[in-house]
Amino acid sequence: MRDILDNPIVSDFLTSLAAGELNIETELVWVAIATALSMVGGAIGGMLLAGKDIGYQFSAMLGALFGPAGAIPAIVLGLVLLNFLTNY
Template identity: 45%
Template sequence: MNLFVEQLNVNLVIKTFLFDLINGDITLISGLFWLFVAALFSTVSGAIGGIVLAGKDLGYELAGILGGLLGPAGGVPVAIIGLIILKFI
């Protein structure tokens, strides 16, 4: 996979970012990328969980909106703690 990244004709910053992702190194840019991915997944899963748990009581749309807003409240801090732990291991 590293040979593929080396042959890409892209900017050096993008190439370094791809190397960091492939090798598992956590830098500022790759950490922000993984934090964005965690926020995206927690938003989607919070909306799905809100619809499943409270869809009939609150209405499916309101339950999805509330789940999507409150889902990252639990997912993002855990992702930050996990990235910090992985950085120092």
């Protein structure tokens, strides 16, 4: 583990991620994190809304599939706007 963290490429990436710099690598990481969180939120929302009607597992699966449908475009648009505002 120490060898991975001492690698200059990984160290530079983690530094730019922690500093809040917006480049293509950090944007892809933030999109992946936000997608995973929206899938969890969609699964919880699906279970709360339709758990008793169609079953908790099926509603969680549908919620996890449909959760990122609205979140991913908003995340990408937000990152594009932040990148635009920091550059100009």
